[in-house]
Amino acid sequence: MSVYRRSIWVFHLNTGSCNACDIEILDVLTPYHDVERFGIKLVASPRHADALLLTGPITKESLPKVIDALLAVPEPKLVIAIGSCTCGGGIWYDTYSTLGGLNELYRVLKEEYGIPEPPTVKVPGCPPRPEAIIYGVALALGIVKQKYSTTKVRVE
Amino acid sequence: MVDVVKTLYEVLGGKILRHEVIRDGVVIDVRPEDLVSVVKGITEGLGGIYTVVVGVDGRGIDNTYHSIYVFSLDELKTYVLIRVRLSPEDPKVESITPIVKGANWGEREVRDLLGIEVLGHPDPRTLILPDGWPSNTYPLRKDFSYCERPRLDNPGSNYVPQRSEEVVALPYGPYHPLLHEPEYFELHVKGETVVDVEYRGFHVHRGIEKLGESRLTYNQVPFVAERICGICGFVHNVCYCQAVENAAGIEVPERALYIRSLVLEVERIHSHLLWLGVACHVLGFDTGFMHAWRIREPVMYLAELLTGSRKTYGINLVGGVRRDVNRDSIEKVVKILKKVKEEYDHFVKSLTSVKEVVKRLEGSGILPKSEAISYGVVGPTARGSGLKRDVRVDHPYAAYKEASFRVPVYSECDNMSRLLVRVDEVYESISIIDQLIDKLPSGPIMAEDVEVPEFREGFSGVEAPRGEDVHYVITGRFSKVYRWKVRAPSYNNIPALKVMLHECPLSDAPLTIASIDPCFSCTDRLVVVDVLTGRKFRVDLRTLARRGKL
Known part of the structure; x- marks a missing residue:
């Protein structure tokens, strides 16, 4: 996971979230939590970014813009999905105007653009606490180890 | 409440078919053809301020569509809800936007989501649904299932902003460093001065x-x-x-x-x-x-x-x-x-x-x-x-x-x-x-x-x-x-930006937009799609990166 050794610059992309995750992201950047001390910086253009912070369930209207932004991030890129909506669609997983989360976005990317999944860190929570967001980024940087492991179970 | 009802009857006379007092408001039923004159009576005679337009698919209640216009009577400390009932086969209602500017979005929303046709509305564009949403599909009708996902035709084709020799259209959004939410403003700029603004929001419509x-x-x-x-x-x-x-x-x-x-x-x-x-x-x-x-x-x-x-x-x-x-x-x-x-x-x-x-x-x-x-x-x-x-x-x-x-x-x-x-x-x-x-x-x-x-x-x-x-x-x-x-x-504040941004220097535009503290996720609660009639509407980041050199 740790393709980056030093500071990462992030671009924040709201894909239809309710703002709660977004204000927690801003919170992380302001003096109380101050992640700039780790070299994490919010930038204004995806072309300057190493990682994309996605919030929201990805609405149909924002989909083409999200794909454009994702393509604009130079390789090697990283996606950090913040909030339950992005991770799995949340309550919107099957509503009429959303895609229902990150997995659907990756499916669209693979089927229509032939792009493989970028490395992804998911930070669930509604909204996740600032500490959780910092932990997620630290995980991406390889500073901390993941606390759990998963096994896939197939249900017949 | 008795006073309120009495005043309403004094101002509106026989146009009220029926009234019902609810907590914090009065509902009055009027005929669709009387709507415009009733709204005039409320705004001019009683100082009512526009609050919201609600469309209801009432086919499960009394087999009609309802369109409800709510006005706040601040002096009498109550809301008045004007309800018109419309035919279930072909719902049509006269527009009140020419006399109440604020109702512009409300009426377009009713048209988009419930298919109630608004006659004489100055703006025929879609407001809420995403680009390419199929016609005759109205998500808030009761026969539309919440998990239905119609296929969009041709989403995201290229959009070319309007321009003339003097007036330049400057895209502001949908992902702009100063906006934390995805919304698109098109600022029409003459020299350094903003002369008009177009808004295409509803990226956060989640249903x-x-x-x-x-x-x-x-x-x-x-x-x-x-x-x-x-x-x-x-x-x-x-x-x-x-x-x-x-x-x-x-x-x-x-x-x-x-x-x-x-x-x-x-x-x-x-x-x-x-x-x-x-x-x-x-x-x-x-x-x-x-x-x-x-x-x-x-x-x-x-x-x-x-x-x-x-x-x-x-x-x-x-x-x-x-x-x-x-x-x-x-x-x-x-x-x-x-x-x-x-x-x-x-x-x-x-x-x-x-x-x-x-x-x-x-x-x-x-x-x-x-x-x-x-x-x-x-x-x-x-x-x-x-x-x-x-x-x-x-x-x-x-x-x-x-x-x-x-x-x-x-x-x-x-x-x-x-x-x-x-x-x-x-x-x-x-x-x-x-x-x-x-x-x-x-x-x-x-x-x-x-x-x-x-x-x-x-x-x-x-x-x-x-x-x-x-x-x-x-x-x-x-x-x-x-x-x-x-x-x-x-929802009520964003349309007023048109007035605030008029003749405003470009450098003050972001501040003015921020000054109403716009909260787009609230505003967009419904669905996400928007189309300008006749032209496809979408701005990609490439256009955005070229801003100022259109």
């Missing part, structure tokens, strides 16, 4: 109303209502609960009302501090941004203390609250607020003494009082234009009757007055919390019998940090809501 009407039960909706907006979510939550309580005639215990008011005020403090920070950031005054957010952090801790979580509190249910406050936490609240007030005092003094900040704010983004009334703007935007409108005073709810507070009003109509309104409100909120804590009564926090009868109407307004938030509810069968309509404050 909440449909979800609430189809899949959830009464007491599940409050939790989703809180996810309408992450900043002022508790407002929606309270507003929904009050609407259902009004419909069902439930009496909420006093302690629960106090707790609601307390949390609402805590939310207002955090939201205003957040806005002050963002406003400083937009001005390029990042020191102010960092300080505002530093002061805000203890307020978040305070919310956690009272409700158990920093955001999306989840403590409200129909009939009361789920979580009580104890004496320990109240003591801490008082202590924290005292410190917040000290620091805030210092911050505000420094902010308003920075010459550059004051000069940028004064005289920019003017919204005259007459336009403010016509667009029906709410909250600090209205109060910054000399309109004394505050739901806490005009339509008292929760425990606000028990507290005495001042409603700050400034009549300079510029960005500075909108900032000062918010600055003053934080002090008022702190004082309200202190007063409520002193008076906090003991007793139960949940009403005993919570029964909701079917097909009753409820209407409720709550003063959000951004202005008046209203919810309209028709109760339904099987513990479900038949119709749930949300009108967030920014």
